[in-house]
Amino acid sequence: MSPLSSSLLRISGKTKVCGIIGDPVEHTLSPAMHNAAFRSLGLNFVYVPFHVRREELADAIRGIKSLGIVGVNVTMPHKTRVLRLLDKIDQPAREIGAVNTIVRHSNKLEGYNTDGEAALDTLSHLGDSLSSCRVVLLGAGGAARAIAYNLSKVVQQLTILNRTRLKASSIAAMARMRRGAECRSLELGAVNLRKEVSRADMLVNTLPVHVFPRFARLLIQERLVGSDMLILDINYHATGDFVAKAKQAGAKVADGLDMLVRQAELSFRLWTGRAVPFEVMREAAIRARATGR
Numbered sequence: 665m666s667p668l669s670s671s672l673l674r675i676s677g678k679t680k681v682c683g684i685i686g687d688p689v690e691h692t693l694s695p696a697m698h699n700a701a702f703r704s705l706g707l708n709f710v711y712v713p714f715h716v717r718r719e720e721l722a723d724a725i726r727g728i729k730s731l732g733i734v735g736v737n738v739t740m741p742h743k744t745r746v747l748r749l750l751d752k753i754d755q756p757a758r759e760i761g762a763v764n765t766i767v768r769h770s771n772k773l774e775g776y777n778t779d780g781e782a783a784l785d786t787l788s789h790l791g792d793s794l795s796s797c798r799v800v801l802l803g804a805g806g807a808a809r810a811i812a813y814n815l816s817k818v819v820q821q822l823t824i825l826n827r828t829r830l831k832a833s834s835i836a837a838m839a840r841m842r843r844g845a846e847c848r849s850l851e852l853g854a855v856n857l858r859k860e861v862s863r864a865d866m867l868v869n870t871l872p873v874h875v876f877p878r879f880a881r882l883l884i885q886e887r888l889v890g891s892d893m894l895i896l897d898i899n900y901h902a903t904g905d906f907v908a909k910a911k912q913a914g915a916k917v918a919d920g921l922d923m924l925v926r927q928a929e930l931s932f933r934l935w936t937g938r939a940v941p942f943e944v945m946r947e948a949a950i951r952a953r954a955t956g957r
């Protein structure tokens with residue numbers, strides 16, 4: 665059997681549909697991950713990308729109901745705007761203020777946010793207990809907010825560093841309401857980065873690929889990431905050689921691909937009720953990233 669025919673999906677009248685809505689969506693790795701998972705478990709499901717522009721979002725959301733779609737992932741730029749279009753929002757998504765997964769329960773749509781839980785799963789799989797960790801979180805966008813929501817409940821201290829201090833302090837305030845970690849916010853700059861990372865056990869980077877490398881260079885050159893540190897860089901396109909260098913220095917490092925797969929696992933479970941082997945989705949994501957398909 666050729667690689668093409670073995671990868672063809674058998675669509676029938678009973679095939680259930682999941683997907684992703686975003687703008688753009690051409691480069692998403694999610695269809696590869698979910699379709700590989702459906703095949704590996706023999707489920708008659710298919711996952712497709714839907715390119716949905718801002719002005720079409722409400723129609724697209726109504727379409728989930730009218731077309732009987734099982735559920736969708738939501739990506740940029742719709743994660744926040746979609747909230748007011750759903751029938752129910754689960755508590756984490758409400759408090760984070762963003763939805764990345766929608767599930768249709770008969771004719772009602774419920775929104776979830778699995779980003780923070782995925783980050784927590786990813787860090788937990790690095791092997792250490794997180795409860796005594798002092799964490800430095802870089803950035804204060806939507807991803808940082810979801811991660812802070814989940815991390816703050818389990819770690820000892822959370823320090824958020826961001827260029828715009830006000831955004832960091834707003835996340836710290838939300839995290840403090842969770843009554844877990846001691847939460848602080850500081851302005852992102854070399855002095856604070858040096859001071860905070862040198863006494864941290866965990867570093868989570870949410871700064872994008874065009875911003876993080878200059879901070880990453882400082883961390884590597886000044887040997888601020890060392891053998892007992894847990895690191896998550898949520899970018900899944902390499903931010904220079906940071907991940908490799910941090911591993912060489914003995915840190916336990918996970919990247920954005922690991923987190924993307926954990927997030928996909930959680931969506932998959934919400935739609936199908938089934939668990940999927942992590943490696944099936946991860947290998948599919950790596951193949952799709954390498955081939956651009």
Ligand code: ATR
Pocket residue numbers: 802803804805806807808826827828831870871872875
């Ligand atoms: P997402 O929601 O995907 O996490 P985002 O909201 O675009 O992403 O957030 C991007 C992060 O990168 C923010 O923390 C942003 O800092 P500000 O809150 O000050 O905007 C940060 N960022 C973007 N460009 C930056 C730059 N040139 N220098 C430092 N930080 C930058």
